[in-house]
Amino acid sequence: MNRSAIKNFAIWARLDNTTSSSAKKTATRRLKELQEQQLELREYQAKLQTLADTRIKLDLDDGVAYDYTRFKGLVYEGSDLKMADLEKASQWKLELLKTEA
Numbered sequence: 750m751n752r753s754a755i756k757n758f759a760i761w762a763r764l765d766n767t768t769s770s771s772a773k774k775t776a777t778r779r780l781k782e783l784q785e786q787q788l789e790l791r792e793y794q795a796k797l798q799t800l801a802d803t804r805i806k807l808d809l810d811d812g813v814a815y816d817y818t819r820f821k822g823l824v825y826e827g828s829d830l831k832m833a834d835l836e837k838a839s840q841w842k843l844e845l846l847k848t849e850a
Contacts, residue, residue: 796823815839 800823807816814835817824821832 793823811842812839815842 800820805819807819809816815838817835818832818839
């Protein structure tokens with residue numbers, strides 16, 4: 750058993766002995782959320798490790814937009830920051846790389 754499984758078992762043991770059904774439901778929901786977050790973190794760590802192993806060289810003169818596109822899938826992407834907008838802003842660099850090749 751790994752450490753996380755032991756902790757989960759300990760939580761369940763405590764819940765079964767003394768808690769009300771509403772507290773059990775709340776704890777069960779929270780435990781499920783934590784397990785999902787743990788899985789998400791493991792997947793992110795695997796992606797991050799893969800990218801780190803490639804040892805990407807960054808040139809600050811290329812601009813933030815181009816650098817962000819190189820880390821697609823790892824950097825924040827929200828309503829205020831869209832990968833499509835960054836790719837459009839970094840198109841000049843991609844075109845330059847094509848002409849140099």
